Amino acid sequence: MKQHTLWSVALIAGLTLAGCGSAAPTGTAPSSGGSKTKLVVWDWKSGDKKAASYIEKAKADFAKKHPDVTVEFVAQPFDQYYTLLGGAIQSGKGPDVMMFNGGGQIRDRVDALLPLDQYVAEDRQRLAGWEAFTKDGKTYAAPVTLQGHPIYYNKTLYTKAGLDPEKPPATWDELMADCAAIKKAGAKCFALGNKEGIGPQFWLSGLGSGILTPKEYDDWIAGERDWTSPDVKQVFKLWKEVNDKGYNNDGANSTAMFNDAFSVFDAGKAAHIIGLMSDVGHWKDFGEFLGDKVGVMQAPLVTAGAQPSLPYDGGIGYAVAKWAKDPKSAADLVRSLTSTEALNAFYSNAGAIASDTTIDVSQAPPAVGTIVSKLKSGKPALHVALSSKTLDLMGRLSQKILSGSASVDEAVKQLAASDRAG
Template sequence: MFRRRLAGALAAGMAAAALLTGCGGDDAAGGPVTLKVLTWEPGGTEYWKQVKTSFEAGHPDIKLEMQSVPFDKYPEVQGPYITSQSGPDVMANNAGLELFDRRGAYVPLGDKAAEITKDLVTYSGACEGFDTAKPCYGVPFSYQGNVLYYNKAVLTAAGLDPEKPPVTWDEFGAACDAVKKAGKTCLALGLSGTFPAYWDFPEIARNYLNEDDIRALLAGKLSWKDPKLVAVLEKLAEITTKGWANKNAPSITMLPDGADIFQRGDAAFAGTIISDAVNWEAFGKALGDDKLGVTRWPAVDPSAPLAQKFSGIEGAVYGVTQWSEKKQAGLEFISWLAGKENGELWVKHGKGQPLNKNVDKALLPSSPAFQKIQEMVAQPTLHAGVMLSGPEADALARGWQQVTLGQLTVDKWADQMQQALERSPTKKQTK
């Protein structure tokens, strides 16, 4: 039944794609088109105010009506729209499987994809199989990925060198012991929600998986009983079972709760992202740019092929919905999002990493943390976190909570992850 529904949805999507490439307008006579956009406001409210003002100034025939939803509530708001095939004309989803799981809701861009994204550094996270030759379902404008932020003042107080953060897993463990003795939390962490899947899992996984393994994970062809993935779960479990994180990690979210622990100066480290709501700028404002450091996550196996690389991925992808009666206006908006004007708004107001290659480099921030991130992103690899389906992301967070509380063994956690894989509609289609 699911396959029949999916096939029908995709067929409808391809038919709708023809509307995007046609010359016809939208069904809005006698006034501007009102385009409804569903977003969780990556980059913050001020950035999106600037988006609305700037886009409407250049497109007087289109008005934006923004519906902003907190990220942790986004799926439960978006889900009914997709089920009823009604609602917003443009919606956001994270690049990768989160988007692919919902691809039946979006119009494939077809030949328009190459034209819209010609000035972007990277784009494949919006396309099936991370392959731009396959259907692509929207447009990103930001670059995203994971780093480990650290508070130099906390490291100094613990007797550690603030200019030499730990680079190996053993060094990280020793640093955590020293920080705990000094009365602080080592790693600020929240395990409720999907953030562990996007922010923590890929940084452990790159010690055990090569790029072929990561693509097998995407395709649902790598079992969670595989020793490599079991080893990843074991290392994730160590973070909490060895007491390196705050004790209340299982009961709080990473955003905002875990991030707040770090911003208050109560933790040495926080593993988060390079763009969007909780990045170098937010931490720099809270701690002081001179106190904020940024590095890669410590390597479990420094000799692993991907261990010293950066887990990079496009940020939120904005696509036109199949049910929209304003597809041409939607196409104009997402095309504008990919452009230089919005890229510069993203840098100025969102303080994020732009994908557009033509953004004026003079606008880039001078923050030491931002500059360090520029060095790190130069060697990107596939981002294992966005290879997880919705059921897997949920099972990862829930299982980590249970392991931390002593309610589950790592082997049983692997069993739950395998069951989640088997429930994943997208991965069932590729197996």
């Protein structure tokens, strides 16, 4: 009997140990993996075919500098990315190098990141878009692409409506007159997808430089946002006006920006879209459908004294985690990922407007030339300065404005309160 009890104890103990034993090595292997050190990179780009040559070039560049360090890229699905990253940050363990969107997404998480200023000093001049990865004077990531909101237009529809495709409207009144002509010709003036509530972010940034005065614009970026200004209210008034006049595609609140609204523009059903510069919804995507009939215009002038400019920031960039065991080589990997050669590959294969200002774009379609020529005078996009909470609220309020269940005044009041609290 005693024998039996002991037996079962021994059996269970044995099994438990065996259970632990089999689990333990796999758990510890990556950290102790041989004599070579290993860097783990998380992003959502490396799995993309269009980015393959970019990653390859960056890897090769890094291997030249650090032959003893292996690099593993882990491509995460973008819609889960920040959820997964949040888990890694909470546990204080995870990738050494990780990709971030500029603006709120990285600024909310700088506690987990290593300031890179001492490592990237040499790249300062060559790359553009650092501000989006900077908080309190410290830089936390190096920009890979630039992201911004040019206004694209369909030259074929302009011709069809009897307008000059080489002379896009320069003022709001001209734009409204053109929209009326385009509507008469049987197309919509704007392709808008606001299912996710992203529409007003594009709207605010795409048109903001023509609505806010230069001082208001700079103050907004600097954090001194005056929500009581009539110009700020004007942004949302025009959002409503365009919809009320029937210039947007139908059912904007149930059309996804990614990628149904882009498809509306691709299909030639709408004449304008406030698009992107990199990733998707950019000149190269549209060009596949519309050929060289894709034009880029600058924000129409709404307020006298405003100076329309191209709104853009660092789009995506690579950062180094605070817990990285070898921060020096991790930072070097970030530098390889932003080397001219690698970024050139990214630009030519994926159509991204890369952060490297030395890349030659003279062979590219005219739309690229227009965008790149405006980079110098460009300013940070307005919506990037807002917290993710305020942007989320803005999404819902913009849907309410479109459906008529909230007034512009009310929306601006709520946004002001959210912005002050955040």
